[in-house]
Amino acid sequence: MTPADLAAMCALAGLDIVALTDHNTCGNCAAFCRAAQARGLLALAGMELCTQEDIHVVCLFPDPETAGRFEAEAVAPRLSPIPNDPEIFGRQILMDQEDGVLGEDPRLLAMGAQIALEEVPGLVRAYGGAAFPAHIDRPSFSLLGVLGLWDPGLDFPVAELSRACPPDFARRPDLAGLRFVTDSDAHYLDQVWDAQYTMDLPERTARAVLDWLGAR
């Protein structure tokens, strides 16, 4: 999946708001956002941060530059010092908006950063972004999978449910008062869905999306 291909697929699928959230990096966000904007989509820059507890948290930012600063200042210094092994985890290619290869990320992005889950909401908000725990209904790399129960003290007003989430899951008593989002979580082009979920926003901007996600 490359930035330009993904943007094209999102446009074909009729999506309106899209975001690129690679594991622990925003390295391809500028390329993706430019390619998506060229197709008329509202594109947000982000990452799927893997915390030290092996919990995935989707972090979204107003623009690729801010996302890049978040990565460089808040995440990069706390990544594993072990380099990536492309034979095991695959290559991590950096591209421009036309899928031209710019380079390869040598860091091990697949493993957790030394960032505690409880730090994430404040860290992301400090960069004008919004964060929500990913696929909390799944057993792997999810807040409920690792912690067992929702902790309201963690300051996440929104949580992501996966596509396969059973309908009554959101009625768990510990999830009362939470708002939910569902997205494709596409790892491959054929997992990009047709548009089927909506957000009620005052305007079609990244700021409005982030405010909706961050509202307590």
Next chain:
Amino acid sequence: MTVQQAAARLGWTEFHLADPERRVSGGYAGDLLSWVMGRAGQDCAWFTIMSNQNVAAVALMADVACVVLTEGVRPDADLLRRAGEKGVNLLGTAEDTFTAAVRLARALEE
């Protein structure tokens, strides 16, 4: 002791035995993958309840002798496939992690 000898001695289930003659010289118990990767020793048996495909990747990176899924956990389809592709020794036991680790330690001391 080899992985195959340990499996026979301790009654581990063999999900995928890629290198039965691999030597086991110790153990490591842990479920946080990033933590395990930086700490599990080479040639150890890694005891965990995690069963997603990143377990195989971490086992390779840490160069452990084998993975032992405890508490009766079975590998999911992706993990089994990845272990097969990458040649990771993948075993299992119904015992809890503490019991399985203690039994391996005793067997290694004899």
